[in-house]
Amino acid sequence: MSTRFLIRGGYVFFPEEEALRRADVEIAEGRIKRIAETLPAEANTRIIEAQDKLLSPGLIDLHAHLREPGREDTETLESGAWAALAGGFTTICAMPNTQPPMDTREQAAFISKRSDELGLARILPVGAATKGRAGEEIAEYALLKEAGAVAVTDDGDWIYSAEVMRCALEYAGMLGLVVITHAEEPSLCEEGIMNESAVSAKLGLKVRPAVAEEAAIQRDIALAFCTGSHLHVAHITTTRGVELVRQARVKGIKVTAEATPHHLLLTDEALLSFDANYKVYPPLRTEEDRKALLEALKDGTIQAIATDHAPHAIEEKEQELDLAPAGMIGLQTALSVLWEGLVEPEVIKPELLLRLLTTGPASVIGESVELNVGSPANLVVFDPAARWTFDAETNRSLSWNSPWFGKKLKGKVEHVFLGERHFSF
Amino acid sequence: MTWTHKNLLGLEGLSREEITFILDTAERFHEVLDRPIPLVPALRGKTILNMFYEASTRTATSFAMAAKRLSADVVGFSKASSSVSKGETLLDTVRTIESMRVDGVVIRHSCPGAARFIAQRIEAFVINAGDGAHEHPTQGLLDLFAVRKRLGSFEGRHLVIVGDITHSRVAHSAIYGFSTLGAKITVCGPATLIPPHFKKAFPYVETETDFDKALVDADMIMMLRLQLERQSKGLFPSIREYRKLYCLTAERMKKAKPDVVAMHPGPINRGVEIEPAVADGPNSVVLAQVRAGVAVRMAVLYILAGGELEH
Numbered sequence: 016m017s018t019r020f021l022i023r024g025g026y027v028f029f030p031e032e033e034a035l036r037r038a039d040v041e042i043a044e045g046r047i048k049r050i051a052e053t054l055p056a057e058a059n060t061r062i063i064e065a066q067d068k069l070l071s072p073g074l075i076d077l078h079a080h081l082r083e084p085g086r087e088d089t090e091t092l093e094s095g096a097w098a099a100l101a102g103g104f105t106t107i108c109a110m111p112n113t114q115p116p117m118d119t120r121e122q123a124a125f126i127s128k129r130s131d132e133l134g135l136a137r138i139l140p141v142g143a144a145t146k147g148r149a150g151e152e153i154a155e156y157a158l159l160k161e162a163g164a165v166a167v168t169d170d171g172d173w174i175y176s177a178e179v180m181r182c183a184l185e186y187a188g189m190l191g192l193v194v195i196t197h198a199e200e201p202s203l204c205e206e207g208i209m210n211e212s213a214v215s216a217k218l219g220l221k222v223r224p225a226v227a228e229e230a231a232i233q234r235d236i237a238l239a240f241c242t243g244s245h246l247h248v249a250h251i252t253t254t255r256g257v258e259l260v261r262q263a264r265v266k267g268i269k270v271t272a273e274a275t276p277h278h279l280l281l282t283d284e285a286l287l288s289f290d291a292n293y294k295v296y297p298p299l300r301t302e303e304d305r306k307a308l309l310e311a312l313k314d315g316t317i318q319a320i321a322t323d324h325a326p327h328a329i330e331e332k333e334q335e336l337d338l339a340p341a342g343m344i345g346l347q348t349a350l351s352v353l354w355e356g357l358v359e360p361e362v363i364k365p366e367l368l369l370r371l372l373t374t375g376p377a378s379v380i381g382e383s384v385e386l387n388v389g390s391p392a393n394l395v396v397f398d399p400a401a402r403w404t405f406d407a408e409t410n411r412s413l414s415w416n417s418p419w420f421g422k423k424l425k426g427k428v429e430h431v432f433l434g435e436r437h438f439s440f
Numbered sequence: 441m442t443w444t445h446k447n448l449l450g451l452e453g454l455s456r457e458e459i460t461f462i463l464d465t466a467e468r469f470h471e472v473l474d475r476p477i478p479l480v481p482a483l484r485g486k487t488i489l490n491m492f493y494e495a496s497t498r499t500a501t502s503f504a505m506a507a508k509r510l511s512a513d514v515v516g517f518s519k520a521s522s523s524v525s526k527g528e529t530l531l532d533t534v535r536t537i538e539s540m541r542v543d544g545v546v547i548r549h550s551c552p553g554a555a556r557f558i559a560q561r562i563e564a565f566v567i568n569a570g571d572g573a574h575e576h577p578t579q580g581l582l583d584l585f586a587v588r589k590r591l592g593s594f595e596g597r598h599l600v601i602v603g604d605i606t607h608s609r610v611a612h613s614a615i616y617g618f619s620t621l622g623a624k625i626t627v628c629g630p631a632t633l634i635p636p637h638f639k640k641a642f643p644y645v646e647t648e649t650d651f652d653k654a655l656v657d658a659d660m661i662m663m664l665r666l667q668l669e670r671q672s673k674g675l676f677p678s679i680r681e682y683r684k685l686y687c688l689t690a691e692r693m694k695k696a697k698p699d700v701v702a703m704h705p706g707p708i709n710r711g712v713e714i715e716p717a718v719a720d721g722p723n724s725v726v727l728a729q730v731r732a733g734v735a736v737r738m739a740v741l742y743i744l745a746g747g748e749l750e751h
Contacts, residue, residue: 213640217452219552219573219609224636289553333531335551337572 025065045435073105078321085114096135118143120158127163168195188244198231291339319376326414450575483512490516506737580613603664
């Protein structure tokens with residue numbers, strides 16, 4: 016018989032009403048047993064005091080690179096799933112740019128099976144959109160879906176051939192799968208490593224301009240319109256990019272989009288330090304772009320915040336900026352840095368942030384989020400006031416390429432309830 | 441004046457006093473170069489490491505000569521002869537240098553930020569001898585030195601920099617150096633070779649695509665070297681068209697002020713950026729720039745090594 020838990024006095028995020036309300040929540044046998052304004056503590060119940068803390072359904076990340084198979088020195092499904100839990104994510108989507116790329120049923124099945132074995136954050140495979148991620152022939156979407164894939168993408172690269180992208184959308188649409196696009200037109204980004212801006216003009220670094228994203232999104236929206244299929248724009252970053260998505264949505268085209276914590280919090284000025292931890296693709300943009308992303312969160316143009324958790328080995332990252340691989344880890348820090356950076360200064364409301372990390376991403380991949388009596392326990396307790404240092408001791412990832420590494424952060428995930436399992440951090 | 445910087449990574453951020461201090465120090469070494477035995481013992485016992493990750497004849501030679509004229513020991517490598525070609529990372533190279541105990545490192549590298557990368561990780565002082573399209577501070581200093589000899593001061597003078605602004609570390613260092621000393625600056629080149637956000641990065645610099653307009657008012661014209669491979673990337677259509685629009689010809693010189701100073705960092709694509717008659721003519725300071733290079737690099741080595749000695 017498993018332990019009973021009573022989480023007392025916290026602000027509970029009710030996803031269906033999108034409301035935060037003070038309530039007590041009782042968990043027993045892996046399910047939510049009772050929810051009420053106040054609940055008496057029964058015998059054999061472990062009480063978790065959650066005054067001034069937040070109780071939310073487990074977070075969902077649409078975009079994580081878990082590096083297994085191929086680069087288990089930088090992350091494994093297990094270490095990634097732990098980092099996720101420590102950051103409050105109970106569901107994460109594993110991107111297919113592994114080595115070899117995840118483009119078959121067997122590979123997707125491996126992820127799903129491993130996820131079940133681990134019993135940590137649930138890992139949902141995202142299949143490669145094309146065989147070998149080569150951008151030439153579409154992969155076996157039906158078989159991938161059968162093995163648990165929730166979407167397809169060639170993330171890391173834009174599908175250059177419009178014809179292949181059209182096929183991908185048509186075929187995925189038939190199966191009810193979303194196609195995720197990494198929208199950067201590569202001929203405009205050749206050897207580029209940062210945004211084209213005043214900063215790049217000073218530093219002499221090669222560029223990946225905003226127009227590369229705009230051009231890519233524009234084509235992909237045209238194809239989503241003509242196929243009627245669901246297009247999801249990964250890690251959107253530009254003012255004009257979100258404007259294109261906004262207009263498309265107004266016209267009823269099935270387009271969704273996600274933004275990353277780093278694009279919501281940082282700008283290309285960070286590169287003035289030449290610190291490779293700030294090198295990400297798509298690159299950090301300008302303050303104007305960052306503000307446009309925030310507007311797009313508020314008006315619903317962007318449905319999800321996704322981490323684009325991208326582990327890299329230190330010896331790869333600690334190189335000349337031109338040579339260092341792009342990407343930063345984010346699973347464990349996302350909620351903390353977003354809360355401190357956006358909710359505390361009242362840039363966005365807490366309810367909106369939680370929507371963007373739960374029901375928002377769920378809607379993109381057709382998942383559901385519930386916090387009702389009878390629902391399986393899938394809950395996170397977050398203390399917005401707790402301070403902690405993200406360092407070698409607390410980090411759960413095998414990599415530490417993050418600008419927040421070594422920094423004191425505010426806001427910490429303290430408990431995660433996942434079915435019959437309880438994790439405290 | 442007390443020098444407070446450990447390294448010379450760029451001219452950005454240096455004050456007017458600091459730049460003037462380097463130029464004045466270089467003035468003293470410039471005289472040394474005229475002596476029958478052009479040698480001073482200032483850096484005796486010091487070791488300077490020249491790391492050239494990018495092909496360079498003049499800058500590498502100039503730095504080596506400057507160090508030798510100061511009696512320093514000079515060791516060095518260029519990309520082809522080093523373990524870089526065996527795939528050693530810059531970080532490992534840095535660790536190796538650190539364990540060999542050198543006093544100063546001169547680095548040329550194709551990646552912006554490479555000099556800074558090393559400077560953050562070693563105790564020896566670091567001089568940036570060009571990092572990609574970012575900065576080339578000793579080039580900026582030698583340009584200032586050569587022009588100062590001609591014009592005396594920079595206040596109110598107008599510098600026009602012509603050519604591939606986007607990919608030019610020479611232009612960046614010149615912009616910082618000349619503007620700090622009071623010059624007005626215009627950059628001039630085809631729209632494809634001036635970064636689109638240039639005005640935001642350098643609000644005090646004018647941009648102009650028409651060379652004939654820009655040169656009328658110039659006191660100094662700096663012609664940048666054109667990397668001919670930019671043509672294959674489609675950044676300009678042909679040499680002949682580039683020459684028509686941006687070559688400093690004798691014909692164009694007629695429209696400029698009679699005492700205008702013409703510079704080129706070398707090596708010159710003769711007849712592309714600048715006509716031989718102009719490069720070798722009375723307005724040119726091209727060879728004076730080369731000579732200034734040794735003096736300026738002596739000054740920088742001396743100042744940075746001296747700064748080390750003080751604490």
